[in-house]
Amino acid sequence: EIVLTQSPGTLSLSPGERATLSCRASQSVTSSYLAWYQQRPGQAPRLLIYAASRRATGIPDRISGTESGTDFTLTISRLEPEDFAVYYCQQYGSSSFIFGQGTKLEIK
């Protein structure tokens, strides 16, 4: 079974800074099946990125996703106040969805 490990657990940054979040898969995965979600407090998750690097509808271009082998990265180039939330990566495989444990992006 694939395990997704996200790092860091918590990232403390200021508005305007650049955020880099990591998601590492325990084995080779299909990039087409890798997604990122944002979850604000008290809200349902929201799809940000699918197929590792493609932005979902309505997602600003300051949010981007990249891949390198089994390492996937979510980058937010200039943090806005609404970006401070928890982020999850997700992989689809063997007719199941698997989520990473999440990275909390907090205001420094």
Next chain:
Amino acid sequence: QVQLQQWGAGLLKPSETLSLTCGVYGGSFNGYYWSWIRQPPGKGLEWIGEINHSGSTNYNPSLKSRVTISVDTSNNQFSLKLSSVTAADTGVYYCGRRGGSWTAYYYVIDVWGRGTTVTVSS
């Protein structure tokens, strides 16, 4: 724009069966897989399982023995039953839509319900 509205009992005793339903409004029901995902307090997301309009299901292996997901196509609804609940089943339960197979969203949950808080306590 499709919306998911979910409902069900929010307080259960250990050993009881959790039962939730999710209604699909403003969009097509057929052709999609419909999922349940849960989130324990302060923790991450766990996918429970999914069903399509034909009743074809996929379940998380770790929960499969206790989970039943069913569909009611006449009312555009799908339901979750989780048996023999314990305190570990406490959390927020979300229903969601997996993207259609003809779209780039096939391997993601692109529409989410607002969540239902379920508490298991004696």
